[in-house]
Amino acid sequence: MESFFQTGGVAATILRLTLGLVLLPHGWLKISNFSNTLYHLQQDYQVPYLLAILVILTEFIAPLFLIAGFGSRLMAFLLIVLMTGAVIMGHHWQHGFFMNWFGHQKGEGFEYHLLAVGLAIAIMILGSGKWSVDLLLVKK
Secondary structure (H helix, E strand, O other), X not given: OHHHHOOOHHHHXXXXXXXXXXXXXXHHHHHHOHHHHHHXXXXXXXXXXXXXXXXXXXXXXXXXXXXXXXXXXXXXXXXXXXXHHHHHHOOOHHXXXXXXXXXXXXXXXOHHHHHHHHHHHHHHHHOOXXXXXXXXXXXX
């Protein structure tokens, strides 16, 4: 069991912090506008009520846990599911690869989501890295 909690050092820490710090503002926007976000997910994307709540909470809580290095592999997995769902259910796939940098398309592509998934896969493989709650828990 201890090998599962081993960490990937500084590189894993950089991956974990990068993903957490990039996703946290997105999660903060959703949680701080909870009612509007819940309505938007239900009405515009037909996400069931409970699943919509889980989406909002995951996008806020998982980055916080990643930044702390607590349960990083689980949080990374949840973010993979979330980002994959956003591409498929959020209709990003139909807008192609690129984000809408210059306003030339109707919606956003999936490049952002792909980067997040790639970082999350690396975190799942490497673990939390140095300077993490997970590492402190394993040492005790």
